[in-house]
Amino acid sequence: MIRVLLADDEDLMRAGLRMMLQTQPDLTVVGEAADGREAVSLAAATTPDVVLMDVRMPLLDGVAATRQITGAAEHGGPRVLILTTFELDEYVFDAVRAGASGFLLKRSPPEVLIDGIRTLAAGEALLGPSITRRLLAEFARATPAAPQPEITRRLSRLTEREHDVLLLLGRGQSNAEIAARLHIGEATVKTHVTRVLDKLALRDRVHAVVFAFDHGLVRPGGG
Structure with missing residues (x-):
């Protein structure tokens, strides 16, 4: 219930x-x-x-x-x-x-x-698509925070593949889009997303977007 x-x-x-x-x-x-x-x-x-x-x-x-x-x-x-x-x-x-x-x-x-x-x-x-686009635009205008030792430590716990997934999450991509980009299955993507959220102590993928922009992992223009 x-x-x-x-x-x-x-x-x-x-x-x-x-x-x-x-x-x-x-x-x-x-x-x-x-x-x-x-x-x-x-x-x-x-x-x-x-x-x-x-x-x-x-x-x-x-x-x-x-x-x-x-x-x-x-x-x-x-x-x-x-x-x-x-x-x-x-x-x-x-x-x-x-x-x-x-x-x-x-x-x-x-x-x-x-x-x-x-x-x-x-x-x-x-998040609806239009709201996601607006959020990404807002984050793009924000100045990334300076790297902090705790953030660096958390990021170091990610595997190379998990780091790739985090970057794509930060760009607002869905599991299907991430799967196509990385040439892996959606079930595998879901597993990676779960591990990323757990290792970075994030509530959900919305806050993975916040994290990625806050710490300069994703920048305006998709870089």
């Missing part, structure tokens, strides 16, 4: 989400929060697998709430799925930095949202 926490300041939105999720035998709503502060509190109390998080809420916005929820948990903590009204929401980039693992538009069809919850609960990330 996948445990879901709803965080949205609109009562009707929460009610609609709850009714939709209750139709699924593998999903259960463990709590509802009307603001970001309550979301943080309920996340600690109910230990959800996935938090559906609105970005614009009183007391504490969704970005700050996401940062507190993901920061308080270890590698296996709740996954945060941000629900945005607009595809180019100004908060999307900040939410990735805060630890969000996925984004969907509020107007997405019910089956897309339900599949998205299952995807995050399975440990994967969820």
Whole structure:
């Protein structure tokens, strides 16, 4: 059973989400929060697998709430799925930095949202193509951080093939695209991705993109 926490300041939105999720035998709503502060509190109390998080809420916005929820948990903590009204929401980039693992538009069809919850609960990330392109553009404008001894140590643990996979992850490529580029099977790619995330202590492939850009492994133009 996948445990879901709803965080949205609109009562009707929460009610609609709850009714939709209750139709699924593998999903259960463990709590509802009307603001970001309550979301943080309920996340600690109910230990959800996935938090559906609105970005614009009183007391504490969704970005700050996401940062507190993901920061308080270890590698296996709740996954945060941000629900945005607009595809180019100004908060999307900040939410990735805060630890969000996925984004969907509020107007997405019910089956897309339900599949998205299952995807995050399975440990994967969820980004639509247009949002991914925007994120990559944002990262391309950012200045890479100076290498740190701890980062260098983590990278040294990667095999040559795992390093190649990390670079392709950083460019936003899917498992199928990575498989074609490296001439290996998708199952092998999935194994490499899992090992990369584990060795670098990253939550999911979204944060592999963040890591790659932050530390200068991927640069504007795909270099």
